[in-house]
Amino acid sequence: MKKLKRSARLVEMTQYLLFRPHQLIPLTTFADRYGAAKSSISEDLAIIKEVFEDEGTGELHTLAGAAGGVKFIPKMGGNRAKEFIDHLCQMLSDPDRILPGGYLYMSDVLGLPNLMNEAGKLFATVFADRAIDVIMTVETKGIPLAYATGAQLNLPVVLVRRDHQVTEGSAVSINYVSGSHKSLHTMTLSRRALKEKSRVLIVDDFMKAGGTIQGMVDLLAEFDATVAGVGVLVESGEVDTEQRLLHDYVSLATLANVDPKVKEITVKPGNYFSSRA
Amino acid sequence: MKKLKRSARLVEMTQYLLFRPHQLIPLTTFADRYGAAKSSISEDLAIIKEVFEDEGTGELHTLAGAAGGVKFIPKMGGNRAKEFIDHLCQMLSDPDRILPGGYLYMSDVLGLPNLMNEAGKLFATVFADRAIDVIMTVETKGIPLAYATGAQLNLPVVLVRRDHQVTEGSAVSINYVSGSHKSLHTMTLSRRALKEKSRVLIVDDFMKAGGTIQGMVDLLAEFDATVAGVGVLVESGEVDTEQRLLHDYVSLATLANVDPKVKEITVKPGNYFSSRA
Numbered sequence: 001m002k003k004l005k006r007s008a009r010l011v012e013m014t015q016y017l018l019f020r021p022h023q024l025i026p027l028t029t030f031a032d033r034y035g036a037a038k039s040s041i042s043e044d045l046a047i048i049k050e051v052f053e054d055e056g057t058g059e060l061h062t063l064a065g066a067a068g069g070v071k072f073i074p075k076m077g078g079n080r081a082k083e084f085i086d087h088l089c090q091m092l093s094d095p096d097r098i099l100p101g102g103y104l105y106m107s108d109v110l111g112l113p114n115l116m117n118e119a120g121k122l123f124a125t126v127f128a129d130r131a132i133d134v135i136m137t138v139e140t141k142g143i144p145l146a147y148a149t150g151a152q153l154n155l156p157v158v159l160v161r162r163d164h165q166v167t168e169g170s171a172v173s174i175n176y177v178s179g180s181h182k183s184l185h186t187m188t189l190s191r192r193a194l195k196e197k198s199r200v201l202i203v204d205d206f207m208k209a210g211g212t213i214q215g216m217v218d219l220l221a222e223f224d225a226t227v228a229g230v231g232v233l234v235e236s237g238e239v240d241t242e243q244r245l246l247h248d249y250v251s252l253a254t255l256a257n258v259d260p261k262v263k264e265i266t267v268k269p270g271n272y273f274s275s276r277a
Numbered sequence: 278m279k280k281l282k283r284s285a286r287l288v289e290m291t292q293y294l295l296f297r298p299h300q301l302i303p304l305t306t307f308a309d310r311y312g313a314a315k316s317s318i319s320e321d322l323a324i325i326k327e328v329f330e331d332e333g334t335g336e337l338h339t340l341a342g343a344a345g346g347v348k349f350i351p352k353m354g355g356n357r358a359k360e361f362i363d364h365l366c367q368m369l370s371d372p373d374r375i376l377p378g379g380y381l382y383m384s385d386v387l388g389l390p391n392l393m394n395e396a397g398k399l400f401a402t403v404f405a406d407r408a409i410d411v412i413m414t415v416e417t418k419g420i421p422l423a424y425a426t427g428a429q430l431n432l433p434v435v436l437v438r439r440d441h442q443v444t445e446g447s448a449v450s451i452n453y454v455s456g457s458h459k460s461l462h463t464m465t466l467s468r469r470a471l472k473e474k475s476r477v478l479i480v481d482d483f484m485k486a487g488g489t490i491q492g493m494v495d496l497l498a499e500f501d502a503t504v505a506g507v508g509v510l511v512e513s514g515e516v517d518t519e520q521r522l523l524h525d526y527v528s529l530a531t532l533a534n535v536d537p538k539v540k541e542i543t544v545k546p547g548n549y550f551s552s553r554a
Contacts, residue, residue, distance in 0.1 A: 011328040014291040051288040103444045113428035143420045151390035
């Protein structure tokens, strides 16, 4: 136990909470830690709560009673979310991103850890109240986004592989159809990676018709697990609604149009704001 | 501008700094933000600095002068680092991890975002003073570790692929030899992923003789880039020093022995503490 002045205690409690999202911390933890009365701790928490809410950092939920305590729920405020999504759309609209075949180069954007962390905060915001046991993604590009989301929701990440690795032990494999060429692919998940009846939030970097994500959904069925939600960074807007295999998902940006001939890309905000329950 | 009480200002400055590691923040940013005198801001920073240092969260570097300001350098304190490494070794020592062929199942450990973030903090601690432009890893399992390190050092991540993807544009490929079977593999990096003369910190989840990492080093030469450091989560202790292709690296844990017959694994701390410059 260490006696801290209130000013130092506020700094320490702030970082303690920020590093432990979605974890219930009994008030006694703080009281014992700082040798302070619970009433003082409650006053400190009220100050922190107000700043977190004003800043759009998140919410502090206080649970009363013997099993009570405080829980930090990261939630990005609406203004910051809008700014972030606009910034993302602007980055992705750079015509230098157009690759042969009309593909979009996104690796530099996906390579910015702090940008991925912000995107993860958005998914953590929109899925904060869902019952989720684990985040799932398929290698490779969705991985940083899945981890960023998992860190904010305090949940583990399960990684679906394209092929079976010796370091994964026994695994379940399925075939799925994806891409504009309707080509057949395989995905595989280690037997021990996912408990039966898990509720799974699927996260990926890009969705066109949704074949890859539908593949993950099919894989979940093999584990008797269920989909708790789907979040994608960018969805393709060049897909008709009836072509789309998946309708319940959250996207941060929509790639509305890529025109390699005139070197033009149009990126609009995704359904993030309209999808919010 | 918003006028905040000192208590609220301390909470806000704490989170502002924690979210912006390795970024120089002019004192005027805070002074303008809160309508406070620079002297008050300096006093607040002194309080935050003391807590961060006491807690082993990191350092606050204050740079004087017109171009001055404050920079948060995440550094995990020695005690917390030791606790973390012991905890990691203990998790990895579970004999249920042994797979056919003597391989070790680590995907559950690698699937914990907050554990990866802590490991990233260790690499950010040991490499805090090196001149680094970018973090590099090869798909797949080292990715969360590379992003965790990049987030703490405020650096982008460059991802080497096993094969050439249409979404990467033109790329440079090399062959490399790895594994106990000395098998030949290919790795490839997008031309636009890495600027010439970049200083690169290589991060990976596991290193045996170091063939894969040596492959990345060879790939760097193709981009006229240099190695600024190498960090691995786990190194294999079953390699003779003369077999090892690489000698200058930092490891958090050493897999000293896997005995599938008696179902025993020995995991010891890596060279983290002894390697520190």
